Amino acid sequence: MRAPAWALITGAEVRMLCRSVPALVMGAMLPAALGLLIVWAEHDTGRAGRGTATGLQLAVLLALTTYTAGTTTLVARRSQSVLKRLRLSGASDTAVLTGVLLPSALLMLMQGAVMVVAGGGQLPGRAWALVIAVAAGLLVAGVFAVVTSAWTPAPELAQLTTAPLALAFLGGAFWAAGTPASEVEWWMLALPGVAVTQLTRLGWDEPGIGTAGGLAAAAALVIAAAAVAPLAVRAVRWDPRP
Amino acid sequence: MNPVICRDVHLSYGSYQAVRGADLEVGPGELVALIGTNGAGKSTLLDAMLGLRRPDAGTVRVLSLDPYRSRRRLAPDVGVVLQEGGCAPDLTVAETVRLWLGLHRRLPLTHADALIEEVHLKHRAGVRVRRLSGGERRRLDLAVALCSEPKLLLLDEPTSGLDPEARLHTWDLLRCRLLRGATVVMTTHHLEEAETLADRVAVLHRGVVTMANPRVPGLVRHLVHGSTHR
Numbered sequence: 186m187r188a189p190a191w192a193l194i195t196g197a198e199v200r201m202l203c204r205s206v207p208a209l210v211m212g213a214m215l216p217a218a219l220g221l222l223i224v225w226a227e228h229d230t231g232r233a234g235r236g237t238a239t240g241l242q243l244a245v246l247l248a249l250t251t252y253t254a255g256t257t258t259l260v261a262r263r264s265q266s267v268l269k270r271l272r273l274s275g276a277s278d279t280a281v282l283t284g285v286l287l288p289s290a291l292l293m294l295m296q297g298a299v300m301v302v303a304g305g306g307q308l309p310g311r312a313w314a315l316v317i318a319v320a321a322g323l324l325v326a327g328v329f330a331v332v333t334s335a336w337t338p339a340p341e342l343a344q345l346t347t348a349p350l351a352l353a354f355l356g357g358a359f360w361a362a363g364t365p366a367s368e369v370e371w372w373m374l375a376l377p378g379v380a381v382t383q384l385t386r387l388g389w390d391e392p393g394i395g396t397a398g399g400l401a402a403a404a405a406l407v408i409a410a411a412a413v414a415p416l417a418v419r420a421v422r423w424d425p426r427p
Numbered sequence: 428m429n430p431v432i433c434r435d436v437h438l439s440y441g442s443y444q445a446v447r448g449a450d451l452e453v454g455p456g457e458l459v460a461l462i463g464t465n466g467a468g469k470s471t472l473l474d475a476m477l478g479l480r481r482p483d484a485g486t487v488r489v490l491s492l493d494p495y496r497s498r499r500r501l502a503p504d505v506g507v508v509l510q511e512g513g514c515a516p517d518l519t520v521a522e523t524v525r526l527w528l529g530l531h532r533r534l535p536l537t538h539a540d541a542l543i544e545e546v547h548l549k550h551r552a553g554v555r556v557r558r559l560s561g562g563e564r565r566r567l568d569l570a571v572a573l574c575s576e577p578k579l580l581l582l583d584e585p586t587s588g589l590d591p592e593a594r595l596h597t598w599d600l601l602r603c604r605l606l607r608g609a610t611v612v613m614t615t616h617h618l619e620e621a622e623t624l625a626d627r628v629a630v631l632h633r634g635v636v637t638m639a640n641p642r643v644p645g646l647v648r649h650l651v652h653g654s655t656h657r
Contacts, residue, residue, distance in 0.1 A: 193529045201517040204555075262515070270513025270571075273477060274530040275502030424479070425511065 190276035194284025195291075198258070202288050212254035212289065217296045219245045224303045236309070236389030237362045240318075240382030242300050244358030246293045247322045247381065248351040255289035255330035257343040264339060268423045282331060282421070289330075290323050309388035314399050318384035321406035325377045326354075328413045335420035354378045367393030374405035381406070428491045429454050430579050430610040431476060436485035438471050438634075445471040447634035448485070458601065458611040460621035460641075463631035469614040470510050472631065473583050476612065477507060490579060503531050506577035508568045508585045510614075516557035520548050523556060524570055531575035546570040547596060561588035569597065573604075580604065582613040586620060598624055 188196070202208055220242040227238035262268045262285055271281045297319065301308070309315050329350055337346040357378025361369055366386050374380045380402040387399035431453035438446040446468040453459045461469050474480045475487050478494030478501065487494055490504055514523050524539045543552050546566040551559060559567065565588050572580060580601070586594045601611055601624065615621055621628045622641040630637045 187529055187532055190530055193526055197515060197518055197522065197526050200522065201515060204517045265516060266509055266511040266513035267515050269479065269511075270507075270509060271530075272479070273498070273502055273505075273507050274527070275499050276530060277499065 189280070190274065191280040191284040191287070194271065194276070194281060195287040198285055198288040199291070202258075202292070208254065208258075211257075212250055213292055213296065216246050216249035216293075217299060219249070220296060220300050221303055224300055228304075233362055234386070234389065234391050235304075235307075236386035236391040237382060239300075239304075239309070239315070239389065240378075240385035241358050241362055243297070243318060243322060243381050243385060244355055244378045246296050246300075247326045247377075248354040250293040250296060251286075251289050251323055251326035252330050252333075252354065253343065253347040253351055254292070255286045255327060256333045256337060256347050257340050258289060259285055259330060259334035260337045260343050261340040263334065263422060264425050266425055269425070272423055278421070286327050286330060290327065293323070294319070309385070310390050311388045311399075314384050314388035317399075317403045318381050318388065318406075321384075321403055321410070322377065322381045324410040325406050325413075328410045328417050331417040332413055332420050335417075335422050358382045365393050366391055366398070369394075369398075371401065374402055375409070377406055377409055380409075428488070430490055431459075431612055432486065432488040433472065433476070433636075434486045436472065436475060436487060437483045438468070438475055438480060439483055440471075445634055446475075446482075446631075449631070449634065449636045451629055451636050451638075453610055453612055455610055456605060456608060457626045458605055458613070458624060459627050459629055460625035461612060461614040461629045461631060462616070462618065462621050463614075467631040468634045469631050470583055472636075473581055473612070473614060476581055477505070503533055503575045504578045506572035506575065506580040506582075506609075508565075508572050508580075508582040510583040510587075512564055512568050514556045514564065514567055514571060517555055519553050519555050520559070520567055520570075521552040523567060524574065527571045527574040533575045542570045542573055545573070545600065547593070562590055562593050565589055566593065566597070569600070578609060580609055580611045580613070582611065584614055584616065586615065586617065594620070 223238055223242050227233055333347055333350065337343050354377055357376030358381060361379040361382035366383065369379060369383055383394055383402040384399055387394050429452050433449055433451040436446055436449045449472055463469050475482050476489055476494060478498030481495045489501055492501055494501055520543060521539060524542050525536055528534055528536050528539055543549055546569050548563060548566055551563060565585060569585055586597050589597060605611060625641050628639045628641045630639055
């Protein structure tokens with residue numbers, strides 16, 4: 186029995202990721218280093234709280250590893266005509282996009298595991314909230330990567346074109362971190378960084394947020410992904426020629 | 428039904444009409460060469476046959492199916508060489524061929540060595556695509572096109588960048604596929620290639636196809652040169 190198309194494409198992408206020094210530095214080391222800085226800052230001061238610090242780390246990894254590195258990979262494969270060629274393989278469009286983006290998601294999960302170990306290896310009391318934050322955050326970052334790749338003409342410009350949404354993602358997380366959980370308004374959840382941070386706060390059982398607030402944050406992430414998905418389907422570009 | 432049928436096909440990029448009412452029919456086991464100047468619309472017409480573009484008007488049928496609607500269904504039966512290649516640069520030759528054998532699911536993965544040998548890349552099997560010469564990449568593109576034992580080969584400039592020896596080898600390889608029952612449509616810039624290899628030649632000029640018999644001495648040359656001076 187052979188692996189499905191998306192798994193074969195992911196396997197090839199993982200190989201290429203491991204062989205590309207710039208991709209490893211920008212996609213793996215830089216976000217991990219930033220995340221570790223947050224771990225140590227929280228370890229030293231203990232001001233933000235474990236859940237809030239985890240939210241910030243997760244936002245950094247989702248914005249830089251999954252979203253920015255994912256967009257760069259998609260644009261690189263398009264400019265090399267790999268996407269166009271893969272479309273002629275019989276694999277569905279979803280399988281091709283999933284296969285190309287999955288390594289960025291796997292890398293983010295590995296980085297997250299490193300953060301957990303660096304933070305003392307403790308898992309939150311409500312692990313399900315963290316799982317939802319990661320899964321829904323990955324979905325949002327992936328869909329946004331597909332949309333952003335459509336208006337990114339070259340891989341080296343991805344750092345530029347992803348900057349607004351990456352900053353909005355990170356800014357949302359920092360905004361939430363500076364606001365007590367109970368004072369986060371529903372409309373603030375429209376920023377994925379806010380919703381992710383609220384979920385990790387719930388996971389670590391921080392005061393001011395209950396299950397209903399966590400579910401609202403999860404719903405906000407799913408709605409964001411569902412709202413942008415049709416745009417992603419329409420906007421996605423397969424051919425290097427405009 | 429003929430493997431490739433294009434009737435009154437129109438294709439455009441915005442306001443620029445790349446193909447204007449092209450008619451082309453390719454019979455089973457036939458090799459048709461599509462020639463024309465740069466920007467004549469060859470690759471655009473090929474994209475329509477591959478189902479990557481929906482014609483603005485007209486009909487395209489490949490192996491009796493609408494390629495735009497049935498691209499995934501047609502994929503195992505249609506071998507493709509794109510003008511721009513499309514093999515991932517950081518995979519090796521062997522990894523690339525194995526990936527495509529896996530994606531097509533028609534031939535066993537153990538067939539990779541035979542395919543690599545068939546295109547004379549055995550000595551480069553462990554080399555990454557980005558380190559191959561232009562000609563070697565073209566040969567790898569051809570190996571990938573053959574990964575599903577296709578009934579139809581749609582090849583966009585499969586011999587560009589090849590040295591004379593490699594080109595002759597590619598011709599032999601295509602003739603061998605024709606003998607096994609495959610049908611071939613290929614674009615080329617080389618008139619002598621079209622005249623030597625093709626059963627019929629389709630000259631594309633300003634988006635319109637004129638068919639020519641390559642066995643009539645000088646006819647293809649006359650049509651192509653005529654089109655560039657018109």
